[in-house]
Amino acid sequence: MLNNAVFNSAMKKWSRSGGRLVVISSPTAGGKTTVCAELIKSDSTCVRSISCTTRRPRKGEKDGVDYYFIGENVFRERIKQGFFLEWAKVHDSYYGTPGLRAKALLKKGKNVILTIDVKGGRQVKKNFKDACLIFILPPSFKEMLKRIKMRGTESRPVVNLRLSTAEKELRELPAYEYLVINDSLNDAVCSIKAIIKAENSKIKHAKEAH
Numbered sequence: 001m002l003n004n005a006v007f008n009s010a011m012k013k014w015s016r017s018g019g020r021l022v023v024i025s026s027p028t029a030g031g032k033t034t035v036c037a038e039l040i041k042s043d044s045t046c047v048r049s050i051s052c053t054t055r056r057p058r059k060g061e062k063d064g065v066d067y068y069f070i071g072e073n074v075f076r077e078r079i080k081q082g083f084f085l086e087w088a089k090v091h092d093s094y095y096g097t098p099g100l101r102a103k104a105l106l107k108k109g110k111n112v113i114l115t116i117d118v119k120g121g122r123q124v125k126k127n128f129k130d131a132c133l134i135f136i137l138p139p140s141f142k143e144m145l146k147r148i149k150m151r152g153t154e155s156r157p158v159v160n161l162r163l164s165t166a167e168k169e170l171r172e173l174p175a176y177e178y179l180v181i182n183d184s185l186n187d188a189v190c191s192i193k194a195i196i197k198a199e200n201s202k203i204k205h206a207k208e209a210h
């Protein structure tokens, strides 16, 4: 017969209190940085992972806030030390997610948001089966070009390199679990919050944790 103890034990067993790795990828100018910034501002369960990169800071970017900007030798040394949860070479620079902070945040029950490329996304899914993979697309190609031009921080050859990478990234879309169209910032953020909530409510994940 159902009583308080039986009820509480079922609740304890099947509700999930841990955090989750949430990978958010998009082709260039898909808007993932803005969407993630808004997500983190409005949801205290979500924390952004700060990556290391060997690329130079863009105007306005701060070390330790946007990225940890490090040299290639240091990056290679850290790969050897197993410092990264995942890493990849993107557009001629190295990028990697520091593992220790992400794992500590997961333990605290936080959803750790990784705004990383598709190669990194694949590595994360391979090593963390319950990670959630979300792909963001701008509403159209025209809009994507408009956003790249508005950004204005890149030269023509860099824009071309990014467009050719974007084509390859689009082919990886089927490896992802969710697609969010970034037409309106508010709608995109709401969709991502709903996805995270649904993922964290899955009984399947609680079963895997047992």
Ligand code: 5GP
Pocket (backbone or CB within 6 Å): 025, 026, 051, 052, 055, 086, 087, 088, 090, 091, 095, 096, 097, 115, 116, 117, 118, 119, 120, 121
């Ligand atoms: P950007 O130089 O424009 O900031 O980033 C270039 C690409 O690198 C983007 O697709 C971005 O998501 C990706 N990226 C940023 N940090 C990481 C990371 O830690 N790991 C991987 N694999 N990709 C990253």
